[in-house]
Amino acid sequence: MTLCRPPPMIFVTKVLRSCLWAILLCVMLAQPVYGGGWSFALQQGRMGIDLPDYENDAWKAVGIRAKVVNSIQASSEQLRVTFKPGSHLAIGRVDGPGVELHNVRVNLGGVGLTVELGGSDPLPERTRIDGQLSVDIGELTHPRLIPQRWRFEGMVHGALAGLELNGRLESGAGLALDLSLRNQFDDEVIANLRLSGAAQAAGNVLSATLNDWPELLSLDSGELVLETSLRIQPGAPLTLDARLEFTEVSGIVDRTAVTGLSGRLLLGLEDGEVSAGLRDFWVKEVDSGIGVGPIRLLADYQAEVASPLAGKLALHQATADFLGGRLRIAPRTVDFSAQPWHLPLEVYDLSLERVLQLYPTEGLSGTGRLTGRLPIRVTQSGVEVERGTLFAEAPGGVLTMPADRLRALLGGSDAMALVVQALQNFHYSVLSSTIHYDEKGKLSLGVKLEGENPDYRGGQPVVLNINLEEDIPALLTSLQLSGRVNEAVTERVRERLKQSGQEAVP
Template identity: 45%
Template sequence: MHAEGSGKPSRRIRRVRLVGWIALALPAVAAGWSLVVGQGKVGMALPDIHHGGWEVAGSQAHIMPSVNASGGSAVIQFTPPSLVLTERLAYTGSEQPLLLQDLRTDISNVTLTLDYGASSAWTERIAIKGEVKIEATRIEHPFMVPQAWSFQGRVQGRLADLRIQGTLSSSAGLKADLTIQLNPGGGVSVLVDSVIEGQQGVRALAGTFAGWPELLAVDSGIAGVSAQVRLNPDGELEASGSSNLENVTGVFNRTAFSGLSGRVLASLEDDRLTAGFRDLTVEQVNPGIPVTSIRFTGDYIAPVTNRLEGQLEVQQARARFLEGALRIPPGVYDLEDSSGGIPVEVQDISLDRLMKAYPAEGLEGSGLLSGRIPIGFSSDGVQVAKGRISAEAPGGRLRLPGEKLQAMLGGNQAMDVVVQALQNFHYSVLDSTIDYDERGKLTLDLRLEGKNPELRGGQPVVLNVNLEEDIPALLTSLQLSGRVNEAVTERVRKLLQESGKEAVP
């Protein structure tokens, strides 16, 4: 079939072949008419589309329709095999462009209704209903790993408010329930629901989304994930999501965690990220010394451009540590203002447990420690400035081996009296300021009042001691000693081997 005239159409019909019977009611000047095509096969090229940031190019239809048309409407039923092939579908109306390549859309069980007798817009007069299958050989987006995707589901509604529901699958193995709603005003809403379970589910996530943390490994647990994305007619993007966690266990970087449960909410609007944590619990977090029975409820709001400069609102934050407790008082904390930090209250920490956790023999102590440690965050890491820890009355006992203490004090000969006193020191006062820099150096300015019964007849002694400790090196020693778990130990050994350092405690 060829178009007449000198003009050449931008897209021409390649092939049309109708097989069947046609009935046309006469006379044509009558008020009503009807057209019935019982069986047909049509192959044609479709026009490219450029509208509202969307681009559709290189589309062809190879369809088997049956048509029942009258003066006001037409109903087209597609039968197998009815396919629409598209070389490129893209959305370029935002800073995160979306590209779908080589789409194959199976509409073999779809019915199309055209109400051409009405006066409204065409998007109001065209309705679609039926089962569809869509396959894309490659989908690209800044947030995703490029790969093939497939969709199988149902489509229903007018073009102005079309609804698509079904199952979406990535070649990496991620499966999700998908709902797409086209809104009459021109916007689009997308709802995704998925259940991620254990190692296999996390591998599918890691293989689907770009930027997935390589150092996160999940051994067990379930996460129910729901996400909603809204693209407004003006191109503004809004996103929200939630995740219900059940007993998730794994390793992040060099820290093991177990029993993570609770609900996490997140939203993106006007270039601001909001995260909500509801009844979040963790049985244990262990970077070398375990923190247990963690409970947290709160919210965090930050600009997308700098997620570390936000506001943290704490409703509940507490944990068990070395037979004592850690707590953050309820309140709103501005992370951008690093001078204040987040105050962590330390309550009734066992000095005996603290000494036993340290990777050195011969350390002993008794008594309870309490205080307040302000923790600051920045792009350089974690810092502590002017934290304070004190022993509770009536005090306790300290026993520090001379060799280890001399090493901590830098081998200073002038500190011999301190070294001797701390071989068996009965203290009534223990006060310490705490500072920690982004390089991992912990500084303790320690003031002790008490006596050593074996030194100078047990006369009262006041000691002022400055101690320094490399915390990353300390944690590495603890991790290599097997106090965390085998996965962390092997990861640390590998990192040390890659850096050329000795992988021994």
């Protein structure tokens, strides 16, 4: 929906107010007029009214007809009209910016209108409405919404100059929102929306309501609360404040499992700028085959409404536990309007033992801790790492691997035979590696080792330089197929490999 235009329920409220005013005038004109003090009562009145089309701020309602069954209590001081069951307002179609509403029916049974006939205030301010109201929209269509029925059930009260609605708005798919709406006559409109409940149920109804809901996003557990406040003023753009709160939310995004997401996402729209903020944001684990977490984030984002994806991201905190160590991006500001984006990733105290466990090669093990820096570079082509470094912390550690596995990994040349013998029980004091990762997922490692094998040539010092390459997407696919993420991810990977004609074997 266009940000500067009122949402459909607000326009329907304006139509309702105008139509009630027209109905009231018809009722008043149909009653006898007395001089001085008088009173009048009508227990059952019936009236059918064809009303003219209504237009307001690029919106138009056509085919408006009212059917009224009412009772009237009137005196020289006050007029009270009570709409009985069967009273309704029907609108054939409502057209707005990118929006169409078909077969709108406003049920008025149980609603009352009270007019104070004395006083000097304008009549709309002396006319009040109260009671239970329901609005049924046969079908609402919008490019971002799946066409379906919508229904509002709640209470209406206030003067015709400033109606208030409080109740529940529900889609045909079951998306239920608490709605509070206040509409001042020819003045500002304030609407508050609230969605709360189990994340799994919310994900199901959102996927059946929103066209843009990611096909490969599913929520399994946790709680969600969404609170949104909208403010519309004549001649001014829409103002929005929203808060989305996560509590232990878990689910799957494509082939990645997300566990225990908690925190708050704050959204704002004001003066032509959109803002977002992450507060108390914590994820227990993100697992695409290699688990990362807990992850802790604190960040703010700001951009122009005209180019919402070209703003600036201020990272205040970005840390994660990883393979027994820790990852960190130092506080910085990233300008998304200019590529490439640079995110220097600092690596602390990784467990070499856990790093080696990622490879599907049996018998490979080691001890030691790794520290370094990975200068991440993001472009339109993908993610790259240039001239990254990792090195082992003192005093080093031990690398061991069966000879047959080493021969399969390194080859059978005479030069490699020496390396195979040395690495079967290698006590290293120096382990360092240069790292390059390209946008196609190819990881290149230049590894330097210094140390000795006590069982090889009497512990003679050995210096080794080894170049290794790894296809990271293929490695992740292998880990996902091994069931190390969860069954749902494994099944998605198998299905994707089947569709591409590849063998789904880890």
